[in-house]
Amino acid sequence: MVTELSKTPDILAVHSGGAIKDSRSYRVFRVVNAVVLTGVCLVTLYPFVNLIAKSFSSEGQIAAGNVNLIPRGFNTTTFQAVLTDSMFWTNYKNTVVYTVVGTLIAMAITSTYAYAISRTQLKGRTFFIGIAVFTMFFNGGLIPNYILVANFLGWRNSMWAVVVPTALSIFNLLVMKSFFENFPTELEEAATIDGLTTYGVFGRIVLPLSKAVLATMTLFYAVGLWNSWFTAFLYLDDKSLFPVTVYLRNLIAAATGSQEITGGAGTDAVQIGANIQSVTMLLTVLPIICLYPFLQKYFVSGVMLGSVKG
Template identity: 40%
Template sequence: MMIILCFITMYPFLYVLFASLSDPARVAMHRGLLLIPLGFTLEAYKAVLDNPMISTGYQNTIFYVVAGTAVNLLMTAIGAYALSRRNVYFKDFIMFAIVFTMVFHGGLIPTYLVVGNLGLLNTPWALIIPGAISTFNLIIMRTAFQQVPISLEESARMDGANDFTILFRVIIPLSMPVIAVMVLWYAVGHWNSYFSALIYLRDRELYPLQLILREILVNNNTDSMMTGASTLDKIDVGETIKYATIIVSTLPILVLYPFLQKYFVKGIMIGAIKE
């Protein structure tokens, strides 16, 4: 049963992989399951990697992932630390106000107006600053920080440590599983995000990879990758280019995940248990 479930789960990705490596004409005529590549060619990948917008999108996305995840972790950790301390005034009300935003929020237009009034439109920071803290991740990290023994904080204060020293040298090193989970969630969120870029960015040089992928898949914009091909060839090759683009945009996350997998379940359990 598990083998069947694994096959069902993996088959869509395997289909895309096999189709991207197959002969375009044979893929266009094929119907039904695709269990092996139909022929073998890397022309689709060559066309994708030769597209300057793909390389620009990759560079932009890497910046958004690295800078965005760093900002996310810093802001979430500071907020979670403050809300997990026992001597903070009005923390229950503040926590209620934060959780309230998970159910009720201003919506797209007020958010767009705020981003515009802050001068962030058509800048990379429009994709980083507005979503600096995820409420759900803040709750998980706060719960994890609450489980660190209070005696460690008291000992650090007796040695002259301030709050920032306690956070970065005591709390965070003891909470690395949940930190690893936050890195994975925030990084994957930035990598897969395209709607914010669609709303806030106008300069194509700032587009992330997923927005380029959207143009290729949704708008069927593959002509720039197939110069010199006939109309029929463009239709056939265009399909394999779409599959190759999906593989190219998905591969980095698939490579990253195994290194963080060992922390994933442990981090979720730490953040899910309430004293």
């Protein structure tokens, strides 16, 4: 027994009490790893902290470059201008509705399409995969898409113009397809023997066991819809239908114009123009930041399982 322990590698040196002790090289690795990861975290957090500091700082301090991690000349003029505007809350509600409805539509289309083309017994499987991949490299262009959505479908000034054209991401489709291809076929065969139809197998067996990839794709679609502004800017004219991103974009343009007109005078318009970008970015990313921790545990496993084929 003593002879065997003497041949054990240094990384598993044994105490007299039987506890396993890490080797010196492994302890050095852990220290270096902790230092590097701490540095990465600090570098990652710095822009967010700086963003918050600028959003609460005064125009003069921001222009002078004195704002770093702590607000200078504490000021809430911009927050008051934005949060007291009833149109802001109307547009914010629109963003929530567009994100929820659009994500549900996108997940329904993506999951069913991905499951169908992941089944090798599907007739015309190669054709349907080819159509999907083709659209990754070629599209109709901006003007034909506008004519299709606004004139042919009649969706101008409609929620559907925002949520439907972006309802299918081919990247997400291919990731989910790879995940479903690795799904144990024995479970599906057993469910079929028990009398479940194809829809029953998909809804009662496949989806409940695919939480990781579903959560990951949901996050991808939700973030994309929440941050999207060009589609709404293109198809919507009614201000009451704008998402909050278009509202904030217009606010930035208006504040910048006011600042140019006033010539830098110390007015509320100048203050808004100085830190409007920080305030708008903070208000836009905050809901997604709050949502991410609830889906983070699925994020890595969902991407990895859907990206590697066994």
